[in-house]
Amino acid sequence: MTRFRWGMLAPVLAATGVAVGFPLAYAFYLSLTDYKLTSRGAPDFVGLENYLFVLSDARMWNAFGNTATYVAVAVTVQTVLGLAIALALQKQQWARDVTRAMLLAPMFITPIAVGLTFRFLLNDQLGAIPAVLRSIGISYDFFGPSNALLTLSFIDVWQWTPFMVLLLLAGLESIPRQPLEAARVDGASAWYAFRRVVLPLLTPVLTVAVLLRSLDALKVFEYVYATTRGGPGTETETIQFFTYQTGIQFFRLGEASAVAFVLLAIVLTFIVILFRRLQRSAAR
């Protein structure tokens, strides 16, 4: 039985080892060297030099800050909107599958296509939305200074609210019927039943949904690449885009890997704290 168990697991473990484990270890090694794509000689071991350099790099912290703002805005709006849409969809009977499929569609589209679509749609001269706004006397530059990051967040909302809806809809459909019916028999209002019965039962799914979405939003690259390329200035330089530039455009793989590991450390810390909290509240 032990042989069977591990035998069945072996292909996944082997593939994960090759596709994740090895690159991860190698990336850590790279982060300790001065590896450059352009130099042919063997890379020198430089210890923590890359880390010290990137940790004192204002541009990296700027990218972290941008990413944090982006994730916070996008995920908050998605959660509220996603919950409302999931609740509405659960009750929807007419054209049920078509409605669901249509509202879930954006999450299946390649993000670069979404980014380019919005770049076009929101473009000052060629876009439909600025044209509509102009016709009612509003002039708003979606990719201008202090607006661009917010615009990127809303592109994320357009594409990924469906993911929230998908998870929350699944959560809602697995909630047992009895507590809700009991609340209704007791004469509870819809709002009260939602707040006191549905929401507590939905909390585990909600937590996972927010976590998965946040982790994914941290990786934002395509929208930046498609629309602003980090501008105006460095206002929309996100961490993934910054790493790409350091590693691919400036060929400094050692530094880029160090940035990626700083990100990984921050994310893991965040997750561990979150799990501690969850376990403590579950124990209560």
Place this chain on the structure above:
Amino acid sequence: MTKGVNALAAARILLLSAAAVVVAFPLLWVAIASLKSPAQLNDPGLILFLPNLENWARVLEAGILNAAGRSAFVATVTVAFSVVAGSMGAYAISAYKAGGSATRFGILAAQVLPPAVLVFPFLTMAYALNINNTYVPIIFAHLSFVLPVITWFLIGFFDAVPRSLEEQARVDGFSRFAAFRLVVLPQVLPGIGAAAIFGFTLSWNDMFYGLILAPPRETILPVAISAFNTFRGVELGAMSAAIIIAVVPVVIASFFIQRRLVQGISGGAVKF
């Protein structure tokens, strides 16, 4: 009482209609733009015009279908391997608690890794092994995120299969593997189908790895689309056509799998 219910129903329909418009509008807009001439593209309000297929001819000439074919190839290989390895692994984790909760957590943790961490090792290895002009690096890169998702998703489906089914098969003289392949696997086939399509869209949609790892002259679809991304208005029409080519297959696929996805996730895929 009924008044409150009616108001709630009205709000619900309003919300869903608004959401449908917000979802559909950008896509329709792009579809319309793909039929406009360069001069017409400068007039965003123009809706009634004589459509022309010039943009479509241009993207087809630029080899967009070849790029789509390469994307489909990469996605198919990635998913085929992920489904075989993933269903075996998911079954071992679900029915035999292989590796305990550590494996479940580990699979989820793989999702946390930023692609930026993994991409440079893939790149340097591709050069070192002289396979930088093949699809091997990008397939391995895609495995790093498709395999965990498919495995994680299938655990939920295997959890829903009663253990007695397998026990009965064992009593009937099946080996453990035969019981898995001939008795348990058919039960989760719909789930495997949904997971496969979902994994396919994940691979099909990735651009970051494709940009860095795909052979430069034979690139995959998302990278090919972004190649139309220039600041000249002339390319907007062609880009729109390219976007539609990338969007249509996945939207059709999503129509078929959405119900299974909801079912699979409520069946336990969201548990830790």
